[in-house]
Each structure stands twice: as structure tokens, then as C-alpha cells.
Amino acid sequence: MKAWTWDRYGPPDVLTLQDLPEPALAPDKVLVRVRAASVNPYDWRHLRAAPFLVRLSVGLRRPRPGLILGADVAGVVERVGEEVTGLRPGDEVFGEVPLGAFAESVAASPATLAVKPADLSFEQAAAVSMAAHTALQGLRDVGGIEDGQRVLVIGASGGIGTFAVQLAKAFGADVTGVCGPRGLDLVRSLGADAVDYTSTDFTERTERYDLVLDIAGGRSLRALRRLLLPRGTLVLVGGITSRGGLLGPAAQQVRGFLLSPFVRERVAAVQWKPNTADLRLLATLIEERRLAPVLDRTYPFAALPEALRHLEQGHPVGKIVLTL
Template sequence: MKAFVLPKYGSPDVLELREIPRPVPKDDEVLVRVHATNVQPADWHMMRGEPYIARLMPGPLGLREPKISILGADIAGVVEQVGGNVTEFTPGDEVYGMPKSGGFGEYACVAANELAPKPKNLSFEQAAAVPLAAGTALIGLRDQGGIRPGLRVLINGASGGVGTFAVQIAKAYDAEVTAVCGTRNVALVRSLGADHVVDYTKEDFTRGDRRYDLILDCAGGRSGAACRRVMTRKGVHVIVGGKGTRWFQPVLHITATLAANPLVPQRMAMADVIGYPETKKNLITLTGLIEEGTVTPVIDRLYSFEEIPEAIRYSEQGHATGKIAVTVQAA
């Protein structure tokens, strides 16, 4: 099979398109013929090994070289083979899911508990855009944020991969949603259901008069202290990520925000989809929202498999609206 292999840290130029053996599923795994994947910030952070401080922490970044050789954390495709202990899938099933790696290859082995049947009303490219980003939004709003009807929710970074899902999911829970984005995406986030839109090029939401019960921060451009100025006393501030740098960010931003927990009445939390144990249940929940028409992936650009390095370059610019999808193999 063909796959883009990451032999060392660096720019997209270090990715090598190679012919490698097809993986063999373990007893609790499923071999998926990958039809589509997507490119997201997690991919190029791992490709570059940044921020450098993360190489000293538990996770996918090795100190001198990557622990993961094939990037790609979201896939949609067709079951090719199942492991000996897998009973819920059979060859030919259309699935989508969130493997630890392998999306940048024609085949990937995925734990059965990280897969679910693909939403019937989505293409493979649309489905591949869902797992990590929509799962992060769901965990941040529902599990960490305790979202419920009538809650006043602000989503900072509402036009990005996580943010576009978060606006729709928050509205599905009948929350009052304020979306923060740039000028060119105001119409988009309104179309996704946002009740109020703040154009960050014209207004600083942390200086406004409105108060929020829940802030889902996908952008990280404001400090925890600044966000607390516009939160209710028992509000929740959930961090998804933030602007990265080579050395420390967004790790220091996340750490500093969470460190305030014992000192302030509001609660600080982080949406960690990678370490979440209920991936399949979350995917099934998302499938329900998608098939009923409540949630729809927003696709910025579609690339071919051979264009994955170029797709990463575009992602690194930080201007993508919604998701960047990749067709790996035609359906």
C-alpha cells in the first residue's frame, strides 16, 4: 500500500510517499480501506515536533524523532478485515473513526472501540472531517462544560474545525450561542445557528458587557484572566488549544489557565478527545446529530492523496474555515 511516512521532524517536505506492507489487524482491531482523511493542526504539530517542550512530556512526540510514522488521526472508509475478537463490524461496512495514526495511508488498523458506522447522509470526505474536531467540541461542551438549554455560551474561534462543530452542537442543546470569528466568516457562523457574532477584528469579547456561563476557547488568543472578566461567577472556561510556537505554546497557556482553578470561583477545564475512553459512543451521538440534519461538517478545501503535503502547508497558515478534507481512494 502507499502511505506518507514521517521519518523525522520537519516541514511538509520531509514526508515521503512510500510503498509499505499493508498492516495486519490485532484481535481487537479493524483493518479499514481508507477512502478519506483530513489534515488538521495536530498533524503538523507532530510533523514539526512542536512545541519543543511537548517532546519532554508523555505523548506522541519523541525527544529526537517522532513516535508516529504515519500521521492522520481521522478516517472514513470500508472495513477490509476484522480481528479475531471483533464482532460488531464485518468486511464491507462503511465506517468512520479516530485512529491514533495511519490516516495518511491507503489502509489503517483501528481499534474497534474507535470506530462507528459512517453517517448515511455524508460522503467519505465529509465523514472523515468529523471525529476529532466534532468529538472535541462535544466533550468540551457536554462533558466539561455541562451544557444545557438556555446556557449562555461563547465559542472563541467559531469558524475553525472545532468551532464550526461547536456552534452547531451548542444550538442542538438549545443554548444561546455567541460566536467569535473574523470578518470574512461572520455570515458563515450565523448560518450555523449562532445567536450573536463578535468580529474580533472590530471588538474584543473580553471587554464586552455580555456575561457567559460557558466559554469554549478554540483560539487561545485571550488569557484566562481576561476571559473570566466576562464569565458568570459559576461559569466554566474550557480550553481546546491555542496559538502554537516552537518552544512552549500552547502548553504554557493551557497550564497557566488550569492552574487558576483553586483560586477562582469559575472552573477551568480542558477538552481532551485523545485520552477520552468513549470514542465509539461519541461517534454514535454525533452520527445521530448528523443524520437528523442538526450538524453538518464545513469543508474548506478538498485535496487528493498526493497533495497531502500541500494540504498541510495550507493548514499551517491558520486561515482554514472548517475542515481540510483529503480523498485517499475514490469510493
């Protein structure tokens, strides 16, 4: 199979497209023929080892040989392990793997896959898992979102943000989204009020919110807390703009954890946990037309380095997807 590998940390140019054996199939895994995969900050963080903490999982001095980037995946089940139930060859699935999606085939756990909605393309389905899981679990599990609340999504036009705006609306919230000028019309089309962070300091606005989901990062905890109603909740995704250092985006989450016991507002962090139950919920919302993936652009599989450069250099409006 063709697969993208890297043997040193650095920019997208260090990636190489190689011929590798198909992954071995463990009894509790399925082999998925990849039809589409999406690109996430998760990928360039591993590619560049930014933050340094990434090296603990993929290699201290250089990536371990044979590692393949990529988490979000959509494709067709080719084979199933002898312990697998619920999926069979020919099923069209979508979901997530820890690594390995930027290849023609990937071994995946059924616990992080679900059957793809029939009217969703593979490209759309590949855009869902990591971003939508983060948005869903940040709003519901960490934020405790309720009907009628006022919710602010910071970074509303990106991959996570577009899902967060739609999910908050589905939960019955009154939603405001903060984004750049390119995303204003999109955020409004998703049913939210939109604020352009380049023309106004949104942290100085008089509006207050029950729940603030900070995806973008780059603002102090003090400034973010000013946006909350008394006893409101600030949910930190980690800050997609945070790149280097030892902890990178986790640094803001650690600060929030240490601060939370000493302030009246609740400050909490989200780390996505892919699972079939949530994927099925997301699929149901998609089938009900209450949720839709937003694609910034698609690239052919051979153009992965270009796709990663686009993700790093700009503020994509929605998700970036590879097609195979």
C-alpha cells in the same frame, strides 16, 4: 500500500510518499481501506514536534521509522480480527486512530469507529471525529452545558468551532461565535451571533456568558474570565495558535488548572477521548439534520503537504480533507 511518512521533524516538505506493507492486523483490530482523511493541527504538531513534548511519543531526535501521520479517517472495513464483534467487512465507517490515517489502509480499534451515516460522504465523515469529539466533550462533559445558557465559542469558524456552535445550539443554548471576517457569514448561518475579533476586542464587550469555549487561544486567562457570569465556566481547548515551547497549547491548560481553585469562576480543560458511543451520538445528530460537517476545501491524497501548509498558514473555515 501508499503512505506518507517522515524521517525528520520540519515543515510539510519533509513528508515522503512511500510504498509500505499493509499494517498487521491484531485480533482486536479492523483493517480499513481509507477513502478520506482530514487534516488537524494535531498532524502538523507531530510533523514539526511543536511543542517539544510531542517527541516523547514519536521520537526524541527524529520520528521513529515507519510512522504515518493522520488521525481522522473514513473508509470501508476490509478485514476484521478474530476478537472483533459489531463490525464486518464491507461496513462503511468513520472515526479516529492515534496515527496512520494518511495511508491507503490503516489498522484501527473498533472502540474508536462507528458506522458512517448513509447520506454522509466519506469526505464529510472524515471531518468529524477529532473536531466534533473535542467540541462535544468540551461543551457537555467539561462545560456541563444546559438548555437556555449563554455560550461563547472563540474560534467559531474553524474545524472544532463549527461543530461547537452547532452542538451548543442542539443543546438549547444561545450561542455567540468569535471568528475572523471570512467566517462571519458561516457562523451566522449555523445559528449563532457572530463577532469579528479583528474589528473589536471581544473581551471588552459587556455581554457575559455561562460558558466560554476557548478554541483559538491567544488571550490571557484574566481577559477570558471577564467574559463569564458569576460561577460561569471557562473551557480551554488548548489554543490552536500556540505552537512551540515545551508544552505548547497545554501551557494555557496548566495555568487554568492551577488558577481554578482560587477564583470564583470554574476554569477547566478538555482533551478529546474518541469513542464509539459519542460517534454514534454525532451520527444521530447528523442524520437528524442538527449537525453537519463544514468543509473548507478538499485535496487529493498526493497533495498532503499542500493541505498541511494551507492549515498552518491560514484560518480555514471548517475542515480540510484528503480524498483517496
